[in-house]
Amino acid sequence: MLRAMFVAEHFRRLTSAQRHVFAAAFLGWTLDSLDFFLLIFCVKAIAAEFKTLPSAVLGAVFLTQAFRPLGALVFGTLADRYGRRPVLMANILSFSVIELACAFAPSLSVLLVLRALFGFAMGGEWGVGAALAFESLPKEGRGVYSGILQEGYAMGSILASGAFALLFAGTHWHGIAIPAIGWRGLFMVGSAPALLAFYVQARVPESPVWLAGAEHRKKAAKAAGGRGIVPAHLKEFLPTFLFLILLMTAFMSFSHGTQDVYPTFLSVAAKLTPQTIGLIGVLYGIGSIAGGLVFGMLSERWGRKRAIVTAALLAIPVIPLYAYGHSAWSLGAGAVLMQFMVQGAWGVVPAYLTELSPAPVRATAPGLAYQLGGLITSWNGKAQALAAERWGNYPLVLAVTVIVVALMLAGLAALGTEAKGREMSAA
Numbered sequence: 001m002l003r004a005m006f007v008a009e010h011f012r013r014l015t016s017a018q019r020h021v022f023a024a025a026f027l028g029w030t031l032d033s034l035d036f037f038l039l040i041f042c043v044k045a046i047a048a049e050f051k052t053l054p055s056a057v058l059g060a061v062f063l064t065q066a067f068r069p070l071g072a073l074v075f076g077t078l079a080d081r082y083g084r085r086p087v088l089m090a091n092i093l094s095f096s097v098i099e100l101a102c103a104f105a106p107s108l109s110v111l112l113v114l115r116a117l118f119g120f121a122m123g124g125e126w127g128v129g130a131a132l133a134f135e136s137l138p139k140e141g142r143g144v145y146s147g148i149l150q151e152g153y154a155m156g157s158i159l160a161s162g163a164f165a166l167l168f169a170g171t172h173w174h175g176i177a178i179p180a181i182g183w184r185g186l187f188m189v190g191s192a193p194a195l196l197a198f199y200v201q202a203r204v205p206e207s208p209v210w211l212a213g214a215e216h217r218k219k220a221a222k223a224a225g226g227r228g229i230v231p232a233h234l235k236e237f238l239p240t241f242l243f244l245i246l247l248m249t250a251f252m253s254f255s256h257g258t259q260d261v262y263p264t265f266l267s268v269a270a271k272l273t274p275q276t277i278g279l280i281g282v283l284y285g286i287g288s289i290a291g292g293l294v295f296g297m298l299s300e301r302w303g304r305k306r307a308i309v310t311a312a313l314l315a316i317p318v319i320p321l322y323a324y325g326h327s328a329w330s331l332g333a334g335a336v337l338m339q340f341m342v343q344g345a346w347g348v349v350p351a352y353l354t355e356l357s358p359a360p361v362r363a364t365a366p367g368l369a370y371q372l373g374g375l376i377t378s379w380n381g382k383a384q385a386l387a388a389e390r391w392g393n394y395p396l397v398l399a400v401t402v403i404v405v406a407l408m409l410a411g412l413a414a415l416g417t418e419a420k421g422r423e424m425s426a427a
Contacts, residue, residue, distance in 0.1 A: 013138065020203045022145065024196070025129035026152045031193030032125045032165075033156020035099045036064065038190045039115065041263050041424070042162040042183035044328040050108040051181075054264050055385040057108070060115040061260055065252075065378035067116045068123030075124025076364030083314035084132035084207045091128060092185065094121035100191035102214035103184045112363070126350075127249050127367015134354040135209035135362065143420070144369045146351030147296015149181055150152060154288030157259075161285060163189055165278020193281050213359055237358055238353040240417070241365055244353060247416065248373025250409035251346060253380060254312065257401040258322075258342050260381035262335065265394040272328055292347030294340075304352040308413040311344035312406045319402055323395040338402070355419035 014022070018285035039046075039060060047057045079087040098118045107110035107293075130149070137145050167181045167189065266277045291311065318341065321334025353366035384401065388394040 016203050018136055021205065022133055022149070023382070024088065024200050024204045025133040026149055027199075028088060028129045029149065029152035030155040030159070031092070031196060032095060032122050034159045035082045035118065035156075035190045035193065036122065037157045037160035038163065038186050039102075040185060040260060041160055041278070043264050044267050045183045046108070048109070051106060053389065054406035055382055058260070058382045058385050060112050061256075062378045063112055063116040064119035065256075065374040066120065067119035069122025069368060069375045071120040072122075072127050072367035072371040073221075073364065074100055076127045076367045078359075079124075079128045079131065079363035080361060081240065082133070083210055084128055085200065085204055088128050088132060088333070088361075089125065090367075091121060091125045091198050092197045093194055094411060095125070096191045096194035097186055101213050103187035103191075107249040119210055122248040122365065123371045126370055127236070128363050130350045131363040131364055132353050133208050134351065135158055135207040138204075140301065141249045142351045142355075143296045143300035143348065144293075144297070145296075146349070147292040147294070147347035149156070149350050150296075150347045151292035151343060153346070154285045154292065154339070156203070157288065157327075158282050158285030161278045161281025164281070165275050166280075169274050185286045199207055211361060235364070238363075241369060243416065244356065244366070244369035245372045247377075247412050248369050249376045249387045250412050251349060252373040252375075252377040253401075253405040254315075254343055254409050255346060255383070256374075256377060257317075258398070261384045261388070261394070262398070264385065267386070268333065269388075269394040270331060270354045276328050280328070283332055284335040284339040288339040288343035291340035291342070291344030296347040299348045299420065303418045304355075305413050305416055305418055306349050308345045310409045311341045312410040313415065315341035315402055322402070323398040329361050352419060356417065363384055366368070371385060
């Protein structure tokens, strides 16, 4: 109750324009995540239709992550130059159209190409949305906003889980028959985020920090004869940027290592039904949101570093339930606790990366570091599936992954710079 009041108080302080900005950033990341996770839940069905192994379909996850850094670089650069708002709209429309195209893929090869293009579009959304949000919101309560914003990813997972449970194989709900639409129908549902672009166009203002720096950038570019400039503090930022890439590699290993093959594990190894898997997905999505909110608030008291380290280390004791539970209930409880810790650590990320990045590259640097971390770990899901198929032991693969990546993340975070409460300047 006290936590809910604490969060509500921060949101009451926001202006109407700030609330619209936050809603757009949150919904953009939510719907991006929905489209990503729809494929994760449909791996087994796609593999069956195209007569291949789940590990081959999980190659689509690799391609999505591999192309995300390119999208972060291109869309981030455009947002730093032309503004956060128009580029965010372009991002949303792009990944929605590509998601719809996936529904009509005639072969696995075509689907893999489309998921690579989806990764390019998806790669830009996080950095652009985070820059727009944290340049518009007050610094007080930034950890709270960060914790909620990042859990748009978990909300997307919940929506994907619910859609999979209700629509993939069909079911009955309060006497109403819900028809099965299969994985292709789910991808059609996943194209709905395109409607969000109209909301951004109508209600969301441009970042005040970007607007304040626009005139300065024009004068600087003119003085440089149109060649562009590289401010000295951007050169000084390079070591920090390299550290952020390493940190995000650990973060990506932490999230994708505990999520990407988990529905496949529940289906292939635990032999649960689509409805049960979907329900577990919804429950651990709720746990993710709770974790992001709790550790986001704690980061306002403890600082960003301590919150990340604590959440990462607390994931290790959850392994017995998460990977070795003997029933749907115990596995579900383990999944909820695991994602509470995983997304608890992640809830600090939007504020932390934005606070550490200078204004001229604030839409590019955080998103690029974020997505390069994803590129480095892009083989994670496929590698886990291949190892599990070879050894016939999904639980062991999941357990080893959690131990290694949790320790790696905690160690790197402990070495980082604290940045809680830094001003978002236009320079």
